[in-house]
Amino acid sequence: MASNTEVLTDEAQPAEAQSGKHINAGQVRKFLQIFRYVMRYKRYFFTGLLFLGFSTLTALLFPYVASLLADAAQGKTLWSVRELGWLLLGILVVQSVFSYARIVMFAYVSEYTMADIRKDLYARLITLPIPFFEQRRVGELTSRLTADVTQLQDAISINLAELLRQFATLIIGLTIIGLTSWRLTLLMLSTFPVAIVVAMFFGRFIRKMSKQTQDALANAGVVVEETLQSVQVVKVFTNERFETRRYQKAIDNVVSIAMRTAKYRGLFVTFLISAVFGGIVVVLWYGAVLVQQGSLTIGELIRFILYTVFIGGAIGGMGDLYGNLQKALGASERVVEILHEKPEVALQPDAETATPALTGNIEYRNVRFAYPTRKDIEVLKGVTLQIGRGEKVALVGPSGAGKSTIVQLLMRLYDVNSGAIYLNGQPITSLNITHLRHHIGLVPQEVILFGGTIHENILYGKPNATDAEIIAAAKKANAWDFISGFPQGLDTLVGERGVKLSGGQRQRIAIARAILKDPAILILDEATSSLDAESERLVQEALDRLMENRTTIIIAHRLSTVRKADTIYVLDGGTIAERGNHEELAAKPDGLYRYLLKLQFEEAPAAS
Ligand SMILES: Nc1ncnc2c1ncn2[C@@H]1O[C@H](COP(=O)(O)OP(=O)(O)O)[C@@H](O)[C@H]1O
């Protein structure tokens, strides 16, 4: 398991590593695509912007009026202290109202936007082909739906507003102090730009380090996810200690990276603060000189300082905002990447109706195939076979020969590399994939159930089935006896992935599902291989019922179960080594089938 993890981590890296560098045009374009979602709520969005503008302006009025107050105290203004006091209070109230409205508006836009993005993202994810999932980890994909989208939400609801506010503060603040005293302003400007340049350089460095912390945390999360998902395996192999150490190491790594980042961030913030205060000290001193000379009033000096603090704050905050914006761009890149993946099925049901009924004439012509994740190993090397309508065909052969692969190709979980598969004379690539899969039922060796009730799991075969249909299917599948034996009957919870049921019980639920689905083509992939004799009898009985009037492909390594098949294909190393019925193949001297038969014959007494 551990080695598997490492391989996958390496593969997962490039996409992650790309983000977090400089902002490029492609990222911006992708962010704008995300912004199209925001524009669905443009009325709210622009109203929010308007309120943001108002609240920023009123906030900026505040220091101005406050400085007038200082002059009024000395009797140097047209306004009295009392009037200005009321004015300040009024500004405060108006400002609060605007701020409140702004926050609610942006929350509305961002919440609805993110919900839309999440829905689209999931709809796209679930319709993507299997190879997409084999190349990525579940944890990585779920984090796109959660963490990445949340990042976008912050960008839209908080960062954008902050950026605009700080930009306005900068411009208006500079104008006001310039008008108040251009000499002081020039002095101030000769100190701040130096700080800004250093801050930009420093900030970029720190962002890179924050990214490393995030990646390290994600790596630790992967350990948790994997081991909790397969907690049984961990326990059976008593690897708790090993996994705990693996997790500890990952978390320690997070701490050391985070602490290193924090130290630099501390330096960064300290530098910014001292630069700001240093600037203020210089300005204050020169301001006092100007007041002494009579070219500046106390109120004007106060105004100048208040606005300088505002401007300093705005500049200081912009570094962080730039970082957040960059993160949001990275997140939107990852989100848009999925939205751009090509789905294999359409979620609209209308495409189905036009296509003809598939009765189950199957033909493989010289099919060659390698799994997308292992392109260099050809699993099927020219497979040709025919299955007539209603026929029972068996695929046998050593494990790893490619039997399951053959049936996965029929369902188009993967596409062939060369050759073709025909259904009723048409290449399956020309059929609607939903339509195609609709006509195929699969009972695998390891049935995986959803964590809900037995009822829900059977219903998966036909979501609109009635209770009577479900019960009838369960009866046919030899499942009704054990289901009605549970105190809660059909409403019994099966546990995550069905762990609360035995293998044979799960198998019969899968059969009930297939009965409800009523497919023209049935695939049994070692459906009884892992069962004990009694369950096997019950399951086999149910399967025999299910197979009636259906084209069936039976994959089995217990050859007793394939005796009755019309044709048996013996597969070896990705090619068809033999074909014929049981008698023919058993009679063939030096045949693989005869050899496998002999092996099992020898094993059988020992096994029982
Ligand atoms: N999803 C997959 N990705 C890569 N290789 C796979 C995958 N599934 C199966 N294989 C490989 O393909 C070969 C054939 O597998 P399979 O068709 O499952 O064999 P069988 O069902 O006959 O035991 C094996 O070597 C197996 O390791």
Ligand SMILES: [Mg+2]
């Ligand atoms: Mg198999």
